[in-house]
Amino acid sequence: MAKKIRIPNVTVAAGGHAPVVSPKISMNQGVHQGKMIGFKMTISNCTNNIGVVLQIKDSDSDVIYTSNAQTKGGTRVVMGLDVPLVEKETVVIDPDGDPGTGGVTISNITLYYHPDVTELQLR
Numbered sequence: 001m002a003k004k005i006r007i008p009n010v011t012v013a014a015g016g017h018a019p020v021v022s023p024k025i026s027m028n029q030g031v032h033q034g035k036m037i038g039f040k041m042t043i044s045n046c047t048n049n050i051g052v053v054l055q056i057k058d059s060d061s062d063v064i065y066t067s068n069a070q071t072k073g074g075t076r077v078v079m080g081l082d083v084p085l086v087e088k089e090t091v092v093i094d095p096d097g098d099p100g101t102g103g104v105t106i107s108n109i110t111l112y113y114h115p116d117v118t119e120l121q122l123r
Contacts, residue, residue: 002037007109010093014103017050019094021057025111026088033086033116036065038079041093042108045073047100052093054109059088069096075108085113 010020036056043052051069058064065083070076093106 002112002114004110004112007091007093007111009105009107009109011105012095012099012103014047014101015098016103017095017097017099019055019092022091022093024059024088024090026085034113036081036083036085036111036113038077038081038112039067040075040077040108040110040112041070041106042075043070043072044105044107046104047102048098050095050097050099050104052095052104052106055092055094056083056085057090057092058086061090063092064089072099072104079112 005025007022007025012020039054041052041054050072053069054067055063056065065081067078091109091111093109095104
């Protein structure tokens with residue numbers, strides 16, 4: 001059975017577009033080992049035409065997944081992934097440009113994952 005975990009919302013002010021890194025997701029209850037099968041995020045409708053990329057970094061800070069740029073102005077859902085989650089991964093939200101006046105908010109950031117079968121048997 002798939003599970004999900006929420007990532008804190010991200011707000012990027014006008015003039016900025018530096019990547020924002022989440023807390024380690026394995027520190028949240030219920031996330032241990034398994035595979036990320038998808039994600040969703042809601043991107044506000046900012047002034048400039050930007051995309052937002054979601055990355056997963058492993059415990060060594062190496063990028064193990066990078067999404068295509070997701071367009072502004074709605075909820076984006078990507079499924080059909082097979083990204084290993086071992087321990088202490090972080091999520092990086094990275095707008096690819098200046099969002100313009102008023103900035104941009106990325107909310108409702110949710111990872112969907114299948115826990116490792118052995119982890120389920122231990123419960």
